[in-house]
Amino acid sequence: MPEPRLRALGLPDLSALIELEASGQAHPWSATRLEQALAAAEYAVLGLEDAAGLIGHAVVSRQPFDAELESILIAPERRGEGLAGRLLAAVIERAREWGAERLLLEVRAGNAAAIALYRRAGFAEDGRRRGYYPPLAGTEREDALLMSLPLA
Template sequence: MTLSQAVLRPMRGEDLDWVCARETELHAFPWTRGNFNDSLAAGHELWVWGAEHGPDPAPLGYAVVRRAADEAELLDIGVAHHAQGRGVGRALLARLIDHAREHGATQFFLEVRPSNAAALALYRSAGFEAVGRRRGYYPAAQGREDALVMRLAL
């Protein structure tokens, strides 16, 4: 499968086992199944990215986006370890941005750990700029870690 063949589709109940397993592999403080269910109940957009057909229809990544009025906010994103370093995260983020723009968003926000160099590089390369800091936003091994608030004008 090439990235141009990847499909962004709404997350389904049967995806949650795969998504929760990836979340646990990827994040020191992962979202729980309850967090994903709460996001579904709140009306957030939960997405799976990957092949729908072919020899390997397994997902490559997932994301959770909240939209309100003319804003979108990336709440969670993950790319399976085996798919990292191949442009999957960049392609997934680009598709999420396009989707938000297509549905009337004029700006896209996210929070990121300052210690997450790979994510910061990805977001900056997509045009996001730091616009603020949330003190003690994330749990960390030694207390709490700040979050950088980043914004992309659409």
């Protein structure tokens, strides 16, 4: 099978992006939020696609000194192939092009796959926001880990 192709997404990709979010995210972004990210100059939305269509995406925003990884998602049937690592490398490259000093992110403390991905890319844990996320199941709220990667 040929390698999935990585490219910057734009407004024509909105419906594919909405579908991917709905299939792979416990709390999918709204269509409005996705559309704003695709349209705004201070955002980049990167996508991975194969012959069947979009199979992953990442949203990164540009801030005065830092960049923030706001979302990264791989279609459930394509997880565990290292594809998120490719997307994350492209996000890091984009943040460097913007001149960002750090790439920041927040992640659920129980999201082992995402935390493994970030640690492998060199992110360090800066802190924790207690009970930041609403429960995914049951009633317990979940902590957010704050992580960053120095780029400068």
